[in-house]
Amino acid sequence: MSQSTAASRYAKALFQLAQEKQLLAQVNEDLREVKLVFEKNPEIFQLLDSPKLEDKEKKELVSKVFASIQPIIVNAIKVLIDKKRIHEVVSMIEEFIRQANDTQGVADAIVYTTHPLTAEETGRISTAFAAKVGKNALNITNEIDPTLIGGVRLQIGNQIFDSSLSHKLAGLKRTLIG
Structure with missing residues (x-):
């Protein structure tokens, strides 16, 4: 809206x-x-x-x-x-x-994975990426996306951090094909 x-x-x-x-x-x-x-x-x-x-x-x-x-x-x-x-x-x-x-130094984030995240994984992702975007913590919503094959894709506002296997394969393909 x-x-x-x-x-x-x-x-x-x-x-x-x-x-x-x-x-x-x-x-x-x-x-x-x-x-x-x-x-x-x-x-x-x-x-x-x-x-x-x-x-x-x-x-x-x-x-x-x-x-x-x-x-x-x-x-x-x-x-x-x-x-x-x-x-x-x-x-x-x-x-x-x-x-x-x-006010609270928090950002909303969507984490795309191939399987549901555990509380420990959510905490580690929040800690690691909150610092990268200058926040104290992240409110994480976990979305399941089987097309990723493996790894995670994280969206915080308009920033995307993609370490998924499908992204890496696409990069390799671009490198090999030219």
Whole structure:
């Protein structure tokens, strides 16, 4: 989703509130889950954006669906409903996560491997690559990609570190063929 000024303002307000209440880590974690809910269940988003439902019903739905998350997040989503900006929710979450990551010296990373990573492997990758990008740690999401043949490919923002066997074979092929 595109980043709008409104989403940035809502994210900043939520970020400041989370910091004041010393809930930054919990809110950050909960927002990642909320983002997944909206991305994997577009029908929820469609219901919240539908003019057929009244705002009161939309807010009740939000309270039920997100009952287990931090109340300040539920309230932020309700404000978006009131202001007719529910379409900004994912952009707001992405901006909040970016601000939280910057404050905590953390970066999000996607690690592509041929098999699921163990906790030890995840920790070693986080330690090794966080320093390369000037961060304290990495939030790692492990994606399985059997086309790699072996090794890992790591994406941190717009940087890609590729030590996969398929990448090395492609390089060898370019060298041999010219």
